[in-house]
Amino acid sequence: MRVLAGLRLLLWELWLPVALVVVWWFVSASSTSPYFPPLSRIWEAFVENWFGPSFRVDVVPSMTNLALGLAFALVVGVGAGLLLALFPLAGEIAEPFLQFFRAIPALAVLPALFILFGTGSTGNVAAIAFGAVWPILLNTLDGIRSIHPSVRLVARSYRIRPYLLVTNVLLPGAMPQITVGIRTSLAIGVVIMVGSEMYVSTAGIGHFVVVAQQTFALADMWSGILLLGVIGYALNVGYGVIERWLLRWQPRSTSGSK
Template sequence: MRPVLLRLGFVLGLPAVLVALWWAASDGSTNVYWPPLRTILKTFPDVWTADRLRSDVLPSVARLAAGYATAAAAGVALGTVIGSYRRVRAVCEPVLEFLRAVPPPVLVPVIMLFAGIGDTMKIVVIASGCVWPVLLNTVEGVRAVDPVMAETARSYGIAGPARLRHLVLRSASPQIFAGLRQALSIGIILMVISEMFAASNGLGFTIVQFQRGFAIPDMWTGILVLGLLGFVLSALFQVVERRVLAWYHGLRAANRRSP
C-alpha cells in the first residue's frame, strides 16, 4: 500500500504545486486576459456541458484518432521497408529530410486546396505531422536489429512474414513506441491548428470563437480541456505501451536486478 501511495504522491505532487502557484499568482488579478483561476474553474461546468462535449470534443478526438492511426500505419510500413533495405534508404533519405523540415501547419492552405475544408483536410494535416517521428524511429529500430539474432533466425530458416513479425518488428517495437509517443503530442497540436481553419466545430474552433468574442474565462476553460485531454490520452498510451512491451520492460527490470 505504501509504494502505491508514494507513487501517487509523485504523480500528483507537481500538478498540485503548479495549480496552487497559479491560484496564488492570479488570485488578485484584474487583467481581463489573465482572470483568476477561481473564475476559470467556476466558469468551467457552465461552458463544458454534455452537449458541448458531444459537439466539440468528440469530433476533435475522432479526427485525432483517424489522423494518428493513418500516420502510425504509414510510418511503420514505410519505416520497415526503408530500414530493411540499404538502397531504398539511400534513395529515400534526402527526400525524407526535405519533407520532414517542412512544418505541417504551413501545408494547411495547400492541403485545403486538394482535400477541401471538411474532416478529410484535418485528418490529413494531423497525419502529415504525426508520420515523421513514427517513420524515423521505425527506420532506426529496424536498422538496429541485433545481427546475432538475425543470423540465428536465418540459421533456423525463419524468413518472410514470420521473420518480420517475430524478429524485426519485435526488436524495433521499443523505438516504434517512442515515435508513437512523440506523434501523440504532435497530433494534439495539429488537431487544434487544423480546426482553426474553416471549421464549424472542434476544440480549436471553439477556443478561437471564445477569443474572438472576448469570452476570456471561457477560452481558458478550453485550454484546460486540451490539457486534460492530453493527460488522459498519455495515460491510455502508457497502459497500452506497458501491455504491448511487457517483455521489454521485464527484460530491463531483470537486467537492473542482475549483479
C-alpha cells in the same frame, strides 16, 4: 504494502500541482482583469462547456480526427518503414526525401492540405496524419536497421518464414524505437489538431478557443486551453501504459523511461 507505497508516491507527486491550483484559485478570486478571470469563473466555464453541449460539438470531432489521423500515421509509418527496411536500396534512396518532408513544419503544409482535402474533417485528419507519420516511419526504418546482425543471421539460418520474420523478429526488434516515434507523433498530432482547427475548421477545441478569444469570452478561452492541457497529459499517461505493454519483454530498469 505495495499499494501503500504506490499511494505514498502518488501523494508525493500530487502535492505540488494541487497546491499551485489552490494558490491560483485564491489569488485570482478577487481578480478584476478581463484577461485573467478568477479560476472559479474558468472552472464554471469548464464545467458548462465540456460537460455540456460543447463536448459533443467540439471535443468529439477533435478527438475523432486525432484518432483517425494517428491511426493513418501508424499504419502508413510502420508499413512504409518496414518496406524500406526490407529493401535497403529503396531505403537508401528514400531517406533524404523522408528527412526533407519531416523537416517541413506540418503547420506550413496546412494550406496545401486543405486545398487538397477540403476544409472538412478530412483536411484535419490529413494534416494530423501528415505531421505524425514521419517520426513513426523514420523510427521504424531505423529500428529495424539497428537490429543486431546476429539476430538476422539466426533467422536466416533457421529459414524463418517471411511473415514470421516480420511479426516475430523485425517489428518486435524495432519496437523500442517505434514506441519513441509514436510518442513524438502523439505530441505533433495534438499540435496539428489544434492548429488546423484554429486555421479553418468550424468545430473542434481549437476552433472553440479561437472563437472564444475573438468574442472576448476569455473564461471560455481559458477553459479550452485548460482542457487541451488535460487531454495532452492524459494521452501521455495513457500512452505510457500502452508502451510498457508493448515493451513488456524488456527488463524493468531499461523500459518505461521518461
